[in-house]
Amino acid sequence: KAGVTQTPRYLIKTRGQQVTLSCSPISGHRSVSWYQQTPGQGLQFLFEYFSETQRNKGNFPGRFSGRQFSNSRSEMNVSTLELGDSALYLCASSLDRGLGTEAFFGQGTRLTVV
Amino acid sequence: KQEVTQIPAALSVPEGENLVLNCSFTDSAIYNLQWFRQDPGKGLTSLLLIQSSQREQTSGRLNASLDKSSGRSTLYIAASQPGDSATYLCAVPVYNQGGKLIFGQGTELSVKP
Numbered sequence: 001k002a003g004v005t006q007t008p009r010y011l012i013k014t015r016g017q018q019v020t021l022s023c024s025p026i027s028g029h030r031s032v033s034w035y036q037q038t039p040g041q042g043l044q045f046l047f048e049y050f051s052e053t054q055r056n057k058g059n060f061p062g063r064f065s066g067r068q069f070s071n072s073r074s075e076m077n078v079s080t081l082e083l084g085d086s087a088l089y090l091c092a093s094s095l096d097r098g099l100g101t102e103a104f105f106g107q108g109t110r111l112t113v114v
Numbered sequence: 115k116q117e118v119t120q121i122p123a124a125l126s127v128p129e130g131e132n133l134v135l136n137c138s139f140t141d142s143a144i145y146n147l148q149w150f151r152q153d154p155g156k157g158l159t160s161l162l163l164i165q166s167s168q169r170e171q172t173s174g175r176l177n178a179s180l181d182k183s184s185g186r187s188t189l190y191i192a193a194s195q196p197g198d199s200a201t202y203l204c205a206v207p208v209y210n211q212g213g214k215l216i217f218g219q220g221t222e223l224s225v226k227p
Binding site: 004006031033035042043045048050055056058088090092094097101102103104105106107108110 | 148150155156157158159160163203205211212213214215216217218219220
Protein backbone atom coordinates (compact mmCIF):
# COMPACT_ATOMS: atom_id res chain seq x y z
CA LYS A 1 0.00 0.00 0.00
CA ALA A 2 1.09 3.58 -0.58
CA GLY A 3 3.18 5.28 2.06
CA VAL A 4 3.02 8.81 3.37
CA THR A 5 3.11 11.33 0.55
CA GLN A 6 4.39 14.86 1.00
CA THR A 7 4.21 17.55 -1.65
CA PRO A 8 6.05 19.40 -2.90
CA ARG A 9 9.46 17.81 -2.32
CA TYR A 10 11.36 21.07 -2.71
CA LEU A 11 10.44 24.71 -2.29
CA ILE A 12 12.34 27.96 -2.55
CA LYS A 13 10.64 31.01 -1.09
CA THR A 14 11.58 34.59 -0.31
CA ARG A 15 11.55 36.10 3.16
CA GLY A 16 8.13 37.46 4.04
CA GLN A 17 6.23 35.08 1.78
CA GLN A 18 4.00 32.31 3.00
CA VAL A 19 4.03 28.62 2.11
CA THR A 20 1.69 25.65 2.33
CA LEU A 21 2.91 22.07 2.57
CA SER A 22 0.74 19.01 2.08
CA CYS A 23 0.74 15.54 3.59
CA SER A 24 -1.36 12.54 2.60
CA PRO A 25 -1.20 9.81 5.28
CA ILE A 26 -1.30 6.09 4.74
CA SER A 27 -4.80 4.98 3.85
CA GLY A 28 -6.79 4.35 7.02
CA HIS A 29 -4.46 6.34 9.25
CA ARG A 30 -6.17 9.13 11.13
CA SER A 31 -3.32 10.81 13.01
CA VAL A 32 -0.91 13.18 11.29
CA SER A 33 2.02 14.89 12.99
CA TRP A 34 4.46 17.44 11.62
CA TYR A 35 8.14 17.88 12.48
CA GLN A 36 10.84 20.37 11.55
CA GLN A 37 14.36 19.06 11.06
CA THR A 38 17.40 21.33 11.05
CA PRO A 39 21.10 20.50 11.46
CA GLY A 40 21.32 22.49 14.68
CA GLN A 41 18.08 21.53 16.44
CA GLY A 42 17.42 18.06 15.07
CA LEU A 43 13.82 16.90 14.84
CA GLN A 44 11.32 19.11 16.61
CA PHE A 45 7.60 18.48 16.96
CA LEU A 46 5.33 21.08 15.38
CA PHE A 47 1.79 19.76 15.85
CA GLU A 48 -0.48 16.74 15.71
CA TYR A 49 -3.90 16.41 14.11
CA PHE A 50 -6.48 13.72 14.68
CA SER A 51 -10.08 13.72 13.44
CA GLU A 52 -9.62 17.19 11.97
CA THR A 53 -8.65 18.65 15.36
CA GLN A 54 -5.27 19.85 16.54
CA ARG A 55 -4.48 17.65 19.54
CA ASN A 56 -1.01 18.84 20.41
CA LYS A 57 1.27 21.73 19.55
CA GLY A 58 5.00 22.21 19.86
CA ASN A 59 6.88 25.32 20.87
CA PHE A 60 6.72 27.22 17.59
CA PRO A 61 5.43 30.74 16.89
CA GLY A 62 1.92 31.35 15.63
CA ARG A 63 3.26 31.78 12.10
CA PHE A 64 3.17 28.00 11.94
CA SER A 65 -0.31 26.60 11.56
CA GLY A 66 -1.99 23.55 10.14
CA ARG A 67 -5.22 21.78 9.50
CA GLN A 68 -6.57 18.34 8.73
CA PHE A 69 -9.33 17.47 6.32
CA SER A 70 -12.05 14.85 6.63
CA ASN A 71 -10.01 12.41 4.51
CA SER A 72 -7.13 12.79 7.04
CA ARG A 73 -4.94 14.72 4.60
CA SER A 74 -3.15 17.54 6.34
CA GLU A 75 -1.60 20.84 5.38
CA MET A 76 0.75 23.08 7.27
CA ASN A 77 1.21 26.74 6.58
CA VAL A 78 4.05 29.06 7.46
CA SER A 79 3.40 32.78 7.09
CA THR A 80 5.90 35.64 6.95
CA LEU A 81 8.80 33.33 6.23
CA GLU A 82 12.14 33.92 7.92
CA LEU A 83 15.57 32.64 6.91
CA GLY A 84 15.53 30.39 9.99
CA ASP A 85 12.49 28.54 8.67
CA SER A 86 14.72 26.82 6.12
CA ALA A 87 14.48 23.16 7.05
CA LEU A 88 13.25 19.71 6.11
CA TYR A 89 9.59 19.42 7.11
CA LEU A 90 8.48 15.89 7.83
CA CYS A 91 5.02 14.48 8.19
CA ALA A 92 4.26 11.34 10.20
CA SER A 93 1.19 9.16 9.86
CA SER A 94 -0.21 6.84 12.56
CA LEU A 95 -3.24 4.60 12.69
CA ASP A 96 -4.56 6.43 15.73
CA ARG A 97 -3.38 8.12 18.93
CA GLY A 98 -3.41 4.94 20.95
CA LEU A 99 -0.57 3.63 23.05
CA GLY A 100 2.18 1.92 21.18
CA THR A 101 1.15 3.14 17.75
CA GLU A 102 3.89 3.07 15.12
CA ALA A 103 4.70 6.26 13.21
CA PHE A 104 5.48 6.26 9.49
CA PHE A 105 7.17 9.22 7.86
CA GLY A 106 7.06 10.76 4.43
CA GLN A 107 10.04 11.85 2.34
CA GLY A 108 9.74 15.40 3.56
CA THR A 109 9.56 18.83 1.99
CA ARG A 110 12.83 20.73 1.77
CA LEU A 111 12.05 24.43 2.27
CA THR A 112 14.70 27.00 1.49
CA VAL A 113 14.03 30.62 2.40
CA VAL A 114 16.22 33.20 0.64
CA LYS B 115 10.81 16.36 30.81
CA GLN B 116 11.81 13.49 28.55
CA GLU B 117 15.23 13.74 26.94
CA VAL B 118 16.70 11.27 24.47
CA THR B 119 20.42 10.91 23.87
CA GLN B 120 22.30 8.91 21.27
CA ILE B 121 25.96 8.09 21.56
CA PRO B 122 28.15 8.13 19.55
CA ALA B 123 27.17 10.93 17.18
CA ALA B 124 29.13 9.25 14.40
CA LEU B 125 30.55 5.79 13.83
CA SER B 126 32.72 4.36 11.06
CA VAL B 127 33.22 0.60 10.73
CA PRO B 128 34.57 -1.80 8.10
CA GLU B 129 32.13 -3.92 6.17
CA GLY B 130 31.12 -7.15 7.88
CA GLU B 131 31.50 -5.87 11.42
CA ASN B 132 28.74 -6.29 14.00
CA LEU B 133 27.88 -3.03 15.72
CA VAL B 134 25.71 -1.55 18.46
CA LEU B 135 24.05 1.84 18.50
CA ASN B 136 22.94 3.29 21.81
CA CYS B 137 19.90 5.30 22.85
CA SER B 138 19.14 6.52 26.36
CA PHE B 139 16.08 8.28 27.75
CA THR B 140 15.52 10.06 31.04
CA ASP B 141 11.89 9.14 31.83
CA SER B 142 11.24 5.41 32.02
CA ALA B 143 7.44 5.86 31.71
CA ILE B 144 7.39 5.13 27.98
CA TYR B 145 4.84 3.27 25.86
CA ASN B 146 7.35 2.17 23.26
CA LEU B 147 10.57 3.11 21.51
CA GLN B 148 11.02 3.33 17.78
CA TRP B 149 14.20 3.12 15.72
CA PHE B 150 14.41 4.90 12.38
CA ARG B 151 16.87 5.17 9.55
CA GLN B 152 17.40 8.36 7.57
CA ASP B 153 19.36 8.63 4.36
CA PRO B 154 20.79 12.08 3.49
CA GLY B 155 18.05 14.54 2.54
CA LYS B 156 15.36 11.91 2.82
CA GLY B 157 12.57 11.04 5.19
CA LEU B 158 12.62 8.56 8.06
CA THR B 159 12.18 4.85 7.54
CA SER B 160 10.79 2.92 10.49
CA LEU B 161 13.07 0.01 11.37
CA LEU B 162 11.71 -1.42 14.59
CA LEU B 163 9.08 -0.57 17.15
CA ILE B 164 9.62 -2.13 20.56
CA GLN B 165 6.76 -1.97 23.05
CA SER B 166 7.37 -1.19 26.71
CA SER B 167 6.39 -4.76 27.64
CA GLN B 168 8.97 -6.25 25.27
CA ARG B 169 12.67 -6.76 25.86
CA GLU B 170 13.69 -7.37 22.25
CA GLN B 171 12.46 -7.00 18.69
CA THR B 172 14.14 -8.42 15.59
CA SER B 173 13.94 -7.72 11.88
CA GLY B 174 16.45 -9.41 9.61
CA ARG B 175 19.96 -8.34 10.62
CA LEU B 176 18.59 -5.82 13.11
CA ASN B 177 17.86 -6.46 16.77
CA ALA B 178 16.59 -3.83 19.18
CA SER B 179 16.57 -4.26 22.92
CA LEU B 180 14.84 -2.19 25.57
CA ASP B 181 15.63 -1.83 29.27
CA LYS B 182 13.12 0.60 30.74
CA SER B 183 14.53 0.49 34.24
CA SER B 184 17.91 1.74 33.09
CA GLY B 185 16.47 4.03 30.40
CA ARG B 186 18.37 2.39 27.56
CA SER B 187 17.82 0.83 24.18
CA THR B 188 20.34 -0.64 21.78
CA LEU B 189 20.15 -1.35 18.08
CA TYR B 190 22.37 -4.24 17.04
CA ILE B 191 23.30 -4.51 13.36
CA ALA B 192 24.84 -7.81 12.34
CA ALA B 193 27.28 -8.22 9.45
CA SER B 194 27.16 -4.57 8.44
CA GLN B 195 27.09 -3.61 4.75
CA PRO B 196 27.89 -0.34 2.92
CA GLY B 197 24.16 0.00 2.25
CA ASP B 198 23.62 0.32 6.00
CA SER B 199 25.35 3.72 5.91
CA ALA B 200 22.80 6.27 7.13
CA THR B 201 21.78 8.17 10.23
CA TYR B 202 19.95 6.11 12.83
CA LEU B 203 17.49 7.81 15.15
CA CYS B 204 15.59 6.59 18.16
CA ALA B 205 12.37 8.18 19.40
CA VAL B 206 9.95 7.80 22.29
CA PRO B 207 6.39 9.13 22.54
CA VAL B 208 5.72 11.72 25.21
CA TYR B 209 3.62 10.29 28.01
CA ASN B 210 -0.04 11.25 27.60
CA GLN B 211 0.61 13.40 24.56
CA GLY B 212 -0.58 11.14 21.79
CA GLY B 213 1.61 11.11 18.72
CA LYS B 214 4.30 13.53 19.88
CA LEU B 215 7.71 11.91 19.59
CA ILE B 216 10.96 12.99 21.21
CA PHE B 217 13.98 12.17 19.07
CA GLY B 218 17.62 11.67 19.83
CA GLN B 219 20.16 13.57 17.73
CA GLY B 220 21.02 10.42 15.80
CA THR B 221 24.11 8.34 15.10
CA GLU B 222 25.63 8.78 11.66
CA LEU B 223 26.91 5.37 10.56
CA SER B 224 29.44 4.85 7.78
CA VAL B 225 30.25 1.31 6.69
CA LYS B 226 33.42 1.16 4.60
CA PRO B 227 33.79 -1.48 1.86
